[in-house]
Amino acid sequence: MASRGEDFRTIWLKPDDPTTVQIIDQRLLPHEYHVHDLRSWQDGLVAIRDMYVRGAPLIGATAAWSLYLAALSGANSEVAVREAAEALLKSRPTAVNLRWAVDRILALVDRAAPGTALAELILADAQAICDEDIEISRSIGTHGVALLEAISRKKSGATVNILTHCNAGSLATINWGTATAPIYFAQQRGIDVHVWVDETRPRNQGSQLTAWELAANDVPHTLIVDNAGGHLMQHGQVDIVITGTDRTTRCGDVANKIGTYLKALAAHDNDVPFYVALPSTTIDWNSRDGLTEIPIEQRDAAEVSVAYGVIDGKPVHVRTTAAGTPISNFAFDVTPARLVTGLITERGICEASEVGLLGLFPEMAAS
Ligand code: MRU
Numbered sequence: 001m002a003s004r005g006e007d008f009r010t011i012w013l014k015p016d017d018p019t020t021v022q023i024i025d026q027r028l029l030p031h032e033y034h035v036h037d038l039r040s041w042q043d044g045l046v047a048i049r050d051m052y053v054r055g056a057p058l059i060g061a062t063a064a065w066s067l068y069l070a071a072l073s074g075a076n077s078e079v080a081v082r083e084a085a086e087a088l089l090k091s092r093p094t095a096v097n098l099r100w101a102v103d104r105i106l107a108l109v110d111r112a113a114p115g116t117a118l119a120e121l122i123l124a125d126a127q128a129i130c131d132e133d134i135e136i137s138r139s140i141g142t143h144g145v146a147l148l149e150a151i152s153r154k155k156s157g158a159t160v161n162i163l164t165h166c167n168a169g170s171l172a173t174i175n176w177g178t179a180t181a182p183i184y185f186a187q188q189r190g191i192d193v194h195v196w197v198d199e200t201r202p203r204n205q206g207s208q209l210t211a212w213e214l215a216a217n218d219v220p221h222t223l224i225v226d227n228a229g230g231h232l233m234q235h236g237q238v239d240i241v242i243t244g245t246d247r248t249t250r251c252g253d254v255a256n257k258i259g260t261y262l263k264a265l266a267a268h269d270n271d272v273p274f275y276v277a278l279p280s281t282t283i284d285w286n287s288r289d290g291l292t293e294i295p296i297e298q299r300d301a302a303e304v305s306v307a308y309g310v311i312d313g314k315p316v317h318v319r320t321t322a323a324g325t326p327i328s329n330f331a332f333d334v335t336p337a338r339l340v341t342g343l344i345t346e347r348g349i350c351e352a353s354e355v356g357l358l359g360l361f362p363e364m365a366a367s
Contacts, residue, residue, distance in 0.1 A: 008175050010024060010053065010058050010061075010171055010174055011053070011061055011062060011130065011174065012130075013127075014037065018123075020038065020039050021065045021068070022035050022038070023035070023047055023052060023053050023062065024053075026051065026052060026209060027051060028315065029171075029209055030208050030209075030211070031308075031310050032315055036052055038062075038066070038069060040069055040073060041066040041069045041073065041087075041088070043066075043069070044062055044063070044065060044069060044084075044088070045066060045084075048066075048088065048098070051203065054167075056096070056097040056098075056172070056244070056246045056247070057133050057137075057172060057174065057178070057279055058172055060095070060100055060101035060129065061129050061130050061133060063098050063101045063102050064101045064105055064126040066088055067084055067122050067126070068122040069084075070084035071118040071121075072119050077118040078109060081105070081106075081109055081122070085102045085105070089102055094246045094247055094255055094294065094296060094297045095247060096246070096247040096284045097246075097282055100281045101129060104125065105125060108121055108122065108125055109122075130174045133173055133279065134173075134176065136279040136280070137174070137181045140181045140345065141181030141185040143344055143345070143347075144182025144275070144277055144344040145185040145191075146349075147344075147349070148162070148182055148191055148193065148240070149189070149191060152186075155239070158192065159192045159194050159220075161194050161195075161237055162238075163198070163232065163233075163240075163241045163242075164179050164196070164197060164198065164241070164242055165198040165200060165229075165259060165260050165263055166198070166210070166244065166256065166259075167200070167206065167209035167210045167213075168180065168244025168245075168277065169214075170213055171209050172209075177213075177244075178244040178344075179242045179243055179244045180210075180214075181277065182242065182277065183219060183242075184219070187217070187218075187219055193220065194220045194221065194222070195219060195220070195221040196221070196222055196228075196237075197210045197221050197224065198228075198263070199223060199224065199225050199226050200226065201226055202303040202304045203303055204307075204308070206223065207223050229241075229262075230262075230266035230269075233266050233269075233270040234270055239273075240273050240274075240275065241267050241274045242275045242276075242344070243256050243263070244256060244276070244278065245276050245282055246332060247284050247290075247294050248284065248343065249284055249287045249293065250283065250285045250287065250358075250364070251288045251290075251337055251353060251354045252337030252343065252352030252353045252354070253288075253290025253294070253337050254335045254337070254340055255332050255333070255334050255335075256276070256333070257331070258331055258332055260332075260335055261333040261335045261339075264335040264340065265339065267339070268339050274335075275341055275342050276335075276343050276344070276352070279345070280346060280347070280361060283364075285367045286367075290334040290335075294334055296333070297330075297331040298328070298331065299329045301327035301329055303329055305320060305325065306318065306319050307320050337352040340352035342356075345361075347361065
């Protein structure tokens with residue numbers, strides 16, 4: 001069981017079986033490590049919708065691989081791909097990488113000459129999306145590590161305390177992660193780092209995924225309940241907050257896992273820098289105002305009322321609420337750009353604003 005190293009990937013083609021894509025069933029971590037087979041685009045849809053895979057970049061990659069599986073199915077590959085694309089787009093509304101990946105594959109299909117073997121074409125692009133994502137995360141790491149180096153210098157080498165929310169690690173991407181890449185690079189450079197890991201209710205991506213992968217990579221970390229961050233910041237225990245994002249508008253508003261906004265408010269009140277690490281595939285160049293334009297996914301009440309854990313070594317699910325308790329379950333919130341100190345992208349770090357983003361991505365000015 002591992003989540004480390006150059007060779008780690010969260011999604012791959014099954015060796016010796018090009019009709020099957022494999023993923024880690026993240027619903028079962030950290031108590032079980034199970035590799036799950038996707039044999040049809042419908043399997044891919046279920047994996048995205050029911051969060052076997054999650055995290056914006058990995059959701060996008062899984063959609064691309066699902067379209068490959070669609071092209072393998074049915075008498076008419078193109079019809080199957082278009083049908084799958086339509087269904088996949090509805091599976092998780094907030095993470096914009098899903099639409100980005102589907103649009104990229106559909107553009108490929110549109111350009112293909114009649115008679116082209118679509119499955120081969122999409123296979124190559126799904127692989128490329130994954131390879132590119134790894135390089136993007138690596139670049140986010142090389143830019144973001146400068147922030148941690150600067151804090152370390154300022155503290156004369158004392159421990160740099162980073163707070164993160166949800167899982168924006170290797171498991172949310174193909175490898176390295178977005179928020180975690182600078183941390184992994186800092187560790188490689190010998191910087192003394194420690195990560196405060198927000199539990200991240202209700203799905204516990206912090207306690208069940210981030211803590212697991214930081215442990216696998218020997219990164220010192222401590223799990224905290226979601227409400228502890230403000231207290232730690234008031235007492236000087238947090239040097240920097242780094243989160244990921246599921247969709248960032250061209251003006252720098254950041255949608256991320258529910259609770260991110262409260263961390264940004266606490267950081268602002270305590271002069272703690274609040275950074276968001278993101279691949280450009282997570283920028284929604286078509287939206288400006290996050291509060292009104294980003295759809296916020298609402299998920300099943302059972303995510304709030306039922307907890308996953310272990311009893312006597314056996315993974316179990318238990319209901320923690322009184323039966324019938326009314327529940328609402330908003331999965332994401334929006335942090336306004338004014339609360340974001342900076343965006344860490346694969347092209348560098350910029351202000352969370354249209355000017356900042358266009359400075360790094362000038363080719364998007366006309367979009
Ligand atoms: O609901 P999830 O687990 O798919 O949400 C993912 C997140 O919100 C993460 O915090 C992450 O920052 C975005 S993906 C790198």
